[in-house]
Amino acid sequence: MSKLYLVPTPIGNLEDMTFRAIRILKEVDFILAEDTRTSGKLLKYYEISTQMHSHHMHNEHKSIQGVLNRIRNGETCALISDAGTPAISDPGFLLSRACVENNIEVDCLPGATAFVPALVNSGLPNDKFIFEGFLPVKKGRQTRLLLLAEETRTIIFYESPHKLIKTLGHFVEYFGADRQVSVSRELTKMFEETIRGTATEVLAHYTNKPPKGEIVIVVGGKSNQKIRN
Numbered sequence: 064m065s066k067l068y069l070v071p072t073p074i075g076n077l078e079d080m081t082f083r084a085i086r087i088l089k090e091v092d093f094i095l096a097e098d099t100r101t102s103g104k105l106l107k108y109y110e111i112s113t114q115m116h117s118h119h120m121h122n123e124h125k126s127i128q129g130v131l132n133r134i135r136n137g138e139t140c141a142l143i144s145d146a147g148t149p150a151i152s153d154p155g156f157l158l159s160r161a162c163v164e165n166n167i168e169v170d171c172l173p174g175a176t177a178f179v180p181a182l183v184n185s186g187l188p189n190d191k192f193i194f195e196g197f198l199p200v201k202k203g204r205q206t207r208l209l210l211l212a213e214e215t216r217t218i219i220f221y222e223s224p225h226k227l228i229k230t231l232g233h234f235v236e237y238f239g240a241d242r243q244v245s246v247s248r249e250l251t252k253m254f255e256e257t258i259r260g261t262a263t264e265v266l267a268h269y270t271n272k273p274p275k276g277e278i279v280i281v282v283g284g285k286s287n288q289k290i291r292n
Contacts, residue, residue, distance in 0.1 A: 071174025181279035185245035
């Protein structure tokens, strides 16, 4: 039956593909990829020869109608991003929403996404948490940080390496120097590491050792406990 599959791909280690994900990518009529060059390496590794098309944030608005038409005509489509689960800080939401609005079945496979292992190995409470993704670069950033400073649940962010020090500095400024922070870098890859400590301690670490690679930041929520004198 024609439908859209959202297929998670490895965030680093190619062995993190599921058997089902590989089968689906081989069986669908066509694949939409964020970057066909990046995804081409994954498809080659698993000997997947399915036709692939580019689908990213710069062209998704224009390409959605054509994809819907193909699915309506009986074809099946798989959407993948460069790494992780589509639509989680990656293209995918607009297409999946369009399919739902047009009564086209959407099937999201379980699989890799970066924030889950970062949260679990942070050592911070994970019974209640919020996922913020990337903070606003300029407009709205201060407003968002002021709001999140009062958040009592664990908070998860994505960040690029060249903005990490700036963001950690803002955490010290808005959340407090002693707020607990965990930074996971290059998850599942050869140089994977997690640095834990106060916002000040983690900032000092990366000030002395500039970061590289993909980064997930996990921040403890504001404590409800009052400090006794």
